[in-house]
Amino acid sequence: MLTASDSVDFDALRKDFPIFDSGPQTLHYLDSAATSQKPRCVIDAIDLCYRNQYGPVHRGLYPLAESATEAYEKARQTIENFINAPSPDEIIFTRSATEAINLVASGWARQALEAGDEIWVSQMEHHSNYLPWQRVCRDRGASLKVIPLDSSGQLDLDKADGLFGNRTRLIAITHVSNVLGIVNPVEKITRLASVNSIPVLVDAAQSVGHMPVDVQSLSCDFLVASAHKMCGPGGIGFLYGKKERLTQTEPLLLGGGMVDQVLADTSIWAEIPARFEAGSPNLAGALGFAVAAAYIEEIGRQPIAKREQELAATAFEALSEIDGVTIYGPENSPYRSGILSFNIDGIHPHDIAQIAGEHGVAIRAGHHCCQPLMRHLNTPSTARASFSFYNNKDDIAALVMAVHETKKILGS
């Protein structure tokens, strides 16, 4: 049974999300791993910004511009604290996790790689944490190596020959799989990598809003995430980078605000982090992001993690009792977040998602931008239910009902 995770009243929190009051039909939103819904405080912060506080960041001397700049830098500090970074200068605002990874691939790895070097990813990476490395390795004559998975879908580090060897220039690994919900042992990886001083990039897109994340105890060199997957607005994310690594990084985007001196044939970049934020900063995006982080922090990521695990565990149990349902990944375990992928024998996952959609249940079907993982699972696609703390047991009941309905309609 579902029990309130600690002392947080999650049913009351659900009321913070206007979307659940907006339609005639109950929305069973189980696609938070794609993008999460937004609480009123975030929506209101964006609204207020554009109504009363809007001005250029880093570019003016009048009060509106000064307060915009201050608010933007305060948002940076909020993100700094959210992941326990040592300094706000180590937080770069990007448009997304995807941009942040590309920045490291183009700006750091491109310089660092030589022919014969290796970059390691895992078989469960999202395309955003796979393709940038594939390109930079090909361009530099390096090899992209893949940590294999065991039969339960977990990293098989023992089979990753040379992972911590002296050809490895970088390990880029997701913190939480967006398909299997597996939480990877990042601390173990950074510890083993540190022996050979191998930098580690953590894709925290699926973790940072769902469980405590501390870059100092993870001991990673880079960490990336997007606001929109953690109650924040679209169009903003961040890169955390250790000062030492950022100093080795060339900017991805060149333009206004990231340069001190522009000479005829060469230029001198501005200090870090400005160097990596070319173009007019996204004020409302940063403010909305900071409010989202504060909102999550106030609930507490420990209770959130517990709540989402409980929801996923309950769904796991209910679904596994249904004939013909296969759930991917390990059995319910502490290594599992609130994400669940499954299939029904003989039924295409698109049909599951469509029929679920017709019944007010929002789940996703497809390869989830994880084609390498689909090859490992030996299926072109799966259906995925992803839970957020604002979900409840009614959502699980609706999901189970939709699966039965799908079987009734399409089962043989």
Place this chain on the structure above:
Amino acid sequence: MLTASDSVDFDALRKDFPIFDSGPQTLHYLDSAATSQKPRCVIDAIDLCYRNQYGPVHRGLYPLAESATEAYEKARQTIENFINAPSPDEIIFTRSATEAINLVASGWARQALEAGDEIWVSQMEHHSNYLPWQRVCRDRGASLKVIPLDSSGQLDLDKADGLFGNRTRLIAITHVSNVLGIVNPVEKITRLASVNSIPVLVDAAQSVGHMPVDVQSLSCDFLVASAHKMCGPGGIGFLYGKKERLTQTEPLLLGGGMVDQVLADTSIWAEIPARFEAGSPNLAGALGFAVAAAYIEEIGRQPIAKREQELAATAFEALSEIDGVTIYGPENSPYRSGILSFNIDGIHPHDIAQIAGEHGVAIRAGHHCCQPLMRHLNTPSTARASFSFYNNKDDIAALVMAVHETKKILGS
């Protein structure tokens, strides 16, 4: 005197902008070239999106995801129509004008350039339309050439030896100068460039929300702009590219949504425009951008251009009557938009902007991300007033007053 531009009631339109009702003091916002204020319809569209309509774009089969996808693609069509592009597939949503230029520099020019080739920009370019070309030229052994300016600050095409010659691979030129307000003769340039089939990129950051812009009559190959300078939200902009050019362009960002097949060592990109939009699309950004474009289109860019020119002309006249004031750029002329840069003898522009700010007048001082232009003007910085249609003659009076006040406080 100011006359209503045609039949539009601009004083009524000012009421569409909540910021002007938000403070105790009248805000004389003359910094719209840095970033514009937002009308209620744009703010409300973003609000509504997050409250009632929010879901993942291109990634789901349930109703919320389908309508999000539809709304996003409709926004693309709105931008298509706004610049009269031949097809919505030629509109790429980016985070900004800056990203759009970097995409062309990294994705198109990097392939197209060979040692000895030339890229031409002008001496009045914004750093965002200068630095990306500087880098790609240096990396490829090509030359970055600069169209010089005449004493009035206008392009001196006659002195640009080889501009339309057969070493030129690209001409990247701003439509409107963000410092001088000069409107460049883009049509003339594309006509002369077409003789040698030289592609032309137009930086429309300062034009697209302020005057009619039609990529087919401009006959340019690429055109870029940001939403936040034309009443839209931060964090979104676009690249227009001719189909033929986009086909020659490699994506800048790799990741989710831009790939059809991910194989071990190589990948097959998705169709255009998805290929250039890696990562989760910014739904609220695109919707807000489209509403901004529709809002501007409804007022009419012809009347807006007239109104802004009138405001600038009136300010020009008033400021030029003040002893010790130098206004940069050509005298008031049809080649001028609503942007005006000036200095006061013996007074640093930062002081002008600060004192103006203390009197509720928001103007900008600095190099405006145009250090090459500052070298031409032989000053490290200028004060800049930039007018939007929501400004009025009270704003001009306040500006003039602030200049007098500055002289009184700091004049010798």
Place this chain on the structure above:
Amino acid sequence: MNSVYKTVLLDHFHNPRNKGDLDSMDRVKRGSNPRCGDDIEVGIRAENEILESVRFRGRGCSICLASASIMSECTIGLTMRQARHLVQQMLDWFGDTISEAPSNTTLAALGAVRQHPARKKCVLLAWVALDETLEIK
């Protein structure tokens, strides 16, 4: 609720017509959508420009497979020209160039899918493959 899972569609999914072996076909073409894993083959046999047999095999979602089955039923007996015309009508109908279903009651069962842009490809996969088999050599 305007479900896409109408009786006719479900019937074709559960009891696919002309599905299976393509060995006796004159020409076979493949249609695949790597994004969702749909992957089918369509084969034809014609005599005097008239389609004697239209068959398919492969895997896909219910809409993809039902559409292939419906297609086979609707095209057997047509001349190759008529079949090409019907494919074009389907493309126009799903491309929203025309709003009326091609005058064929079975085809109308696919109409509900037009409300779901992401799944139009599922419907059209078989039809595009058929079109390729019909191309003038």
Place this chain on the structure above:
Amino acid sequence: MNSVYKTVLLDHFHNPRNKGDLDSMDRVKRGSNPRCGDDIEVGIRAENEILESVRFRGRGCSICLASASIMSECTIGLTMRQARHLVQQMLDWFGDTISEAPSNTTLAALGAVRQHPARKKCVLLAWVALDETLEIK
């Protein structure tokens, strides 16, 4: 309105103390901010570790120039150690590490600039240059 343009500041801007020629100085250091075009030089002459002369020249905004003038006035006569200490106090005050002005009435005139982060650099430019002239050889 809490203007930064206080009487004391304006006085130093209009009537800068110790401005001009640096030929007779022992050591000269330059401070510049390419972003806004401020560019000044600060020179010192010391005898027995006591600052006999502190002078500056260059161009900049009123705050930058007034700060340089105020600085010269506040540091002439100090030991080099005391001057380094005062520079550190200024850095702390403008870095918000301490909230009280260094106990010096003239310096207090710069306090209003602390509300304007973008202009703190203008105030500190001369002080940082001075610090460099004071560095132990």
